[in-house]
Amino acid sequence: xxxxxxxxxxxxxxxxxxxxxxxxxxxxxxxxxxIPGGSxxxxxxxxxxxxxxxxxxxxxxxxxxxNEQFATFLRTHPQWRRDRVAKVFADEQYLSHWQAPLxxxxxxxxxxxxxxSWFAATAYCEAQGARLPRWHEWEYVAAAxxxxxxxxNDPAWRQQILxxxxxxxxxxxxxxxxxxxxxxxxxxxxxxxxxWVEDAGGMLVSSDNRExxxxxxxxxxxxxxxxxxxxxxxATLMRIAMLSSMKARYTSATMGFRCASDVRTGS
Amino acid sequence: MKRLLFALLLxxxxxxxxxxxxxxxxxxxxxxxxxxxxxxDVYQGHPVLVTMFYGSCPMxxxxxxxxxxxxERAAPASERSQLRLLLISIDPERDTVANxxxxxxxxxxxxxxxxxxxxxxxxxxxxAAVLGIQYxxxxxxxxxxxxxxxxxxxxxxxxxxxxxxxxxxxxxxxALDRITQPARAQRQVAEPSVR
Numbered sequence: 001x002x003x004x005x006x007x008x009x010x011x012x013x014x015x016x017x018x019x020x021x022x023x024x025x026x027x028x029x030x031x032x033x034x035i036p037g038g039s040x041x042x043x044x045x046x047x048x049x050x051x052x053x054x055x056x057x058x059x060x061x062x063x064x065x066x067n068e069q070f071a072t073f074l075r076t077h078p079q080w081r082r083d084r085v086a087k088v089f090a091d092e093q094y095l096s097h098w099q100a101p102l103x104x105x106x107x108x109x110x111x112x113x114x115x116x117s118w119f120a121a122t123a124y125c126e127a128q129g130a131r132l133p134r135w136h137e138w139e140y141v142a143a144a145x146x147x148x149x150x151x152x153n154d155p156a157w158r159q160q161i162l163x164x165x166x167x168x169x170x171x172x173x174x175x176x177x178x179x180x181x182x183x184x185x186x187x188x189x190x191x192x193x194x195x196w197v198e199d200a201g202g203m204l205v206s207s208d209n210r211e212x213x214x215x216x217x218x219x220x221x222x223x224x225x226x227x228x229x230x231x232x233x234x235a236t237l238m239r240i241a242m243l244s245s246m247k248a249r250y251t252s253a254t255m256g257f258r259c260a261s262d263v264r265t266g267s
Numbered sequence: 268m269k270r271l272l273f274a275l276l277l278x279x280x281x282x283x284x285x286x287x288x289x290x291x292x293x294x295x296x297x298x299x300x301x302x303x304x305x306x307x308d309v310y311q312g313h314p315v316l317v318t319m320f321y322g323s324c325p326m327x328x329x330x331x332x333x334x335x336x337x338x339e340r341a342a343p344a345s346e347r348s349q350l351r352l353l354l355i356s357i358d359p360e361r362d363t364v365a366n367x368x369x370x371x372x373x374x375x376x377x378x379x380x381x382x383x384x385x386x387x388x389x390x391x392x393x394x395a396a397v398l399g400i401q402y403x404x405x406x407x408x409x410x411x412x413x414x415x416x417x418x419x420x421x422x423x424x425x426x427x428x429x430x431x432x433x434x435x436x437x438x439x440x441x442a443l444d445r446i447t448q449p450a451r452a453q454r455q456v457a458e459p460s461v462r
Contacts, residue, residue, distance in 0.1 A: 047405050050406045086288075086289075088288055088292060088293075088397055089292070119393070119396065122393070126389070198392065199392075201392070201396050201400075201401050201402070202401050202402045202403040203403070247399065248396035248397070249396075
């Protein structure tokens with residue numbers, strides 16, 4: 001294992017040297033910066049009476065996973081190839097934008113991988129010893145502008161995000177790493193793609209089903225019953241709506257992901 | 268002709284969990300109420316009612332067990348003897364094997380046909396995802412979750428999903444009847460070839 005790690009470090013150094021001309025990468029910009037923990041007022045409060053979410057320190061990929069990275073994963077995990085994947089884990093559009101089951105096509109290499117299901121994204125992150133970020137972690141980091149960690153009350157920043165969203169969905173996706181890093185050192189959180197989160201399947205569960213006897217109400221009306229705060233954060237609410245409309249096997253031309261991992265305290 | 272049919276049926280049973288739509292492809296390690304390690308396909312070959320719950324749940328989960336029992340009781344005896352029931356906890360922290368065992372005993376659930384299981388948190392998410400069950404942990408340690416009973420066929424493919432609680436869902440019983448029929452036909456076809 002140690003040998004492998006050392007080997008990987010050499011490879012990583014080599015890779016950095018190779019890409020440093022083409023991309024704004026350097027040893028100063030880690031692939032998965034550490035995000036300090038904190039208390040955060042989410043648009044999706046944990047319970048009606050609880051406003052703040054405590055975020056534990058974690059690491060988050062600086063950029064979304066690219067098609068090239070996903071193709072590398074498929075070489076060692078062929079059960080996730082589009083021609084082999086089980087249909088319970090991915091819909092018919094899974095990786096449909098690729099030229100061949102292992103070939104994303106040259107123009108897609110540096111673009112964020114899309115047309116991936118929650119199951120496939122989860123498997124990718126697990127293979128890296130990581131996991132998908134939880135919604136509150138994602139939201140916490142995505143609240144940052146390039147200067148402030150929580151810029152949600154900055155009208156100029158909010159406007160900038162909204163204008164990004166109004167443009168998204170047109171034309172080919174840009175390569176990852178094209179946007180300015182935010183105050184946490186994370187890029188491409190807005191204006192490029194939607195991103196899977198670990199708890200995508202539980203975001204809009206109604207807050208109070210335990211007293212109900214009718215599951216129908218839970219399933220179909222519960223979503224409307226959820227209290228969402230800070231309605232002016234329209235872009236974030238759109239993202240929640242998008243995530244909630246996706247089943248775990250669904251894929252979309254604009255839905256990708258990045259990985260996160262826990263930071264062990266005291267190390 | 269009968270031989271051919273038998274061969275086809277044999278082939279069908281060989282394909283089993285490899286069937287594209289089988290939820291048994293979720294590679295989760297379950298521990299049942301006796302602490303025995305199982306996989307998702309613990310009841311492969313049987314029609315299964317599967318749902319997710321948590322043991323300390325005050326209201327909806329006792330009702331879920333009631334619903335499963337009502338369904339079991341409403342099924343014809345021939346189907347009831349084949350039916351198996353699988354309850355998977357969404358609360359692995361508190362639903363220890365001992366707690367699951369105690370719950371099964373207090374609710375008098377026959378351990379030869381009922382499995383109460385726990386697994387790791389990552390597997391809970393995957394199982395919930397294939398079953399379309401939404402859940403969210405609450406700050407008080409409880410959970411909100413959708414109460415869906417899923418009927419799996421012998422291969423682990425979803426045949427019907429019901430959100431009727433507190434009584435047997437007639438449509439679920441119809442689906443159970445539909446998928447239990449072929450198994451009877453299989454026995455009839457198989458017998459001549461065995462001799």
